[in-house]
Amino acid sequence: MNGIEELDWSLIRALLAVAEAGSLSAAARACGISQPTLGRQVAAAERALGIAVFRRHRLGLELTEAGAALIGPAREMQAAAARLMLAAAGRASRLEGTVRITASVAISQRVLPPLLARLRREEPGIELELHPSDDSDNLLYREADIALRMYRPEQLDVVTCAIGEIPLGLFAAESYLARRGRPASVEDLFTHDWVGLDRSDMLIRGLRAMGRPVSRGFFGIRCDDQQVYWRLVEEGAGIGIFQRPLARRQTGLVELFPDLPLPRLPLWLAAHQALRQTPRIRRVWDFLAAELPDACGTRAPA
Amino acid sequence: MNGIEELDWSLIRALLAVAEAGSLSAAARACGISQPTLGRQVAAAERALGIAVFRRHRLGLELTEAGAALIGPAREMQAAAARLMLAAAGRASRLEGTVRITASVAISQRVLPPLLARLRREEPGIELELHPSDDSDNLLYREADIALRMYRPEQLDVVTCAIGEIPLGLFAAESYLARRGRPASVEDLFTHDWVGLDRSDMLIRGLRAMGRPVSRGFFGIRCDDQQVYWRLVEEGAGIGIFQRPLARRQTGLVELFPDLPLPRLPLWLAAHQALRQTPRIRRVWDFLAAELPDACGTRAPA
DNA sequence: TATATTCCATTCATTAATGAATGGAATAGA
DNA sequence: TCTATTCCATTCATTAATGAATGGAATATA
CATH class of the missing domain: 1.10.10.10 (Winged helix-like DNA-binding domain superfamily/Winged helix DNA-binding domain)
Structure with a gap:
């Protein structure tokens, strides 16, 4: 040249x-x-x-x-x-190639494994990459083809699909309840130990909405890492708030006041508009859109 | 990635x-x-x-x-x-690197060698590539940094510099004249054999401007290749028209009617505007602009 | 002071890319 | 019909690119 x-x-x-x-x-x-x-x-x-x-x-x-x-x-x-x-990518017609998915750590660990295993059996030509991340960074364009997010992405050129709202629940470990007793009332709840979040103010905002304003100090122990958050509650460090369908699958955790009205977490599926026309990405998208409502407990039992 | x-x-x-x-x-x-x-x-x-x-x-x-x-x-x-x-290229500050020059075959062979040899001695860090070509394609942007052209390039972003006008002359080989006799007058010229161009109509247009309209058939032998054109005239195939300064350096060729007014060939130096700021290209440009008028006989003797 | 960490640069063995040579197919021309 | 030409594809030897390992330098920490 x-x-x-x-x-x-x-x-x-x-x-x-x-x-x-x-x-x-x-x-x-x-x-x-x-x-x-x-x-x-x-x-x-x-x-x-x-x-x-x-x-x-x-x-x-x-x-x-x-x-x-x-x-x-x-x-x-x-x-x-x-x-x-x-x-x-928009012109590729075969159900082959890699599809990269990003989702929160909790969903990546507790919801997607069985689903993706099944998808692999149904579509052996499609390779999947799963990127667990609680970052709210916009990873969509550069590092993932499909994102599961608990807010509606509003970026231009991104197509979104509402999966539903995930109900939350308060949970404590059986070992904690054995030691501290089970809260007798909602008021009693606030005399107990809670596990909180460090930098995120999600819990603080949720409790304020319940008429219970608290400060960071209300949580005797705080951690933003979801995996560690689960372990802390499991080990009896205090009461925690979880996605109800996931926590109900966890042995050793007890739900407190199931009828207490708590905020719900929205769940959205997102993909770049142009990429979504790619057959393999389209296939994964449709599969997730069909399967996630049940897997996340966002759909009321029939 | x-x-x-x-x-x-x-x-x-x-x-x-x-x-x-x-x-x-x-x-x-x-x-x-x-x-x-x-x-x-x-x-x-x-x-x-x-x-x-x-x-x-x-x-x-x-x-x-x-x-x-x-x-x-x-x-x-x-x-x-x-x-x-x-x-x-605009940021390169050293007088190093390659400079590619394109010029007509005739100038590449008969004018540039001594000049470029000298330039290499003056600037050993600059490497030169010479592309002889009679194509009027716009090679400037893609394959050459500096072009010598016999027309003013009018492409946008191209900087041009007029070198001068090359006088033309009619020449024939001594062997031809020994065989056919020397033309006694300008009228006699047109009873002689001429070497013409094949596809180019340059000669036809030049003769028409002299009041001597001729057709292709007037030239008993025709060739667009400049090297071959020279060889044909040298071998006595007929009268040819050449750049006077170059032909005068050729032994065995005789100029006919030196005072006959003939068209002159303009000579232009051209380079891409942005490239011309590159030090090495700037250096070659300045050298050629200074040396070419004398080398091509475009300047009247002082 | 010693150790750990991170950086860029160099050496040598391994791997990947490249080109020369070749073959087969299709087309045009004598 | 035969020959020449141009094309793409394949094979094998050669060359170039790559990575593992290593070394030296600079900085922070115990």
């Missing part, structure tokens, strides 16, 4: 990865290649372009002024590449 | 090259790689994208409908890559 088309486009992508990650090692990890390889690719790009794109220092690589001038076009290539791949 | 950034960008370029060339072999030649390699790259891209980008048939590869949807984004990547490389 002659003239200005000499530069291998893959090298441009290497430049962009390093510019974004700030170091060879971090960029190499993100790209799934080795650090020496990426270093060589950056060096090759610099030789081909005739400029120093980065300054090397201990904590990584920093764009030179000349290098910074390349980032705009590199990003445009990236966006165009994304469009190309979306266009191709 | 996760998500939609999985596809090696170099494969996209391969797709584009084949889409534009219409066959693996032609695209491979244009890219300077082998046909099997390109075939593999296209196959790898098709596998990664999960669609058939091309239909193979005897005379090459034809875009499928799905493949055609990819060309827009691929072209956008190409444009962005070009912008990136222009940005980099």
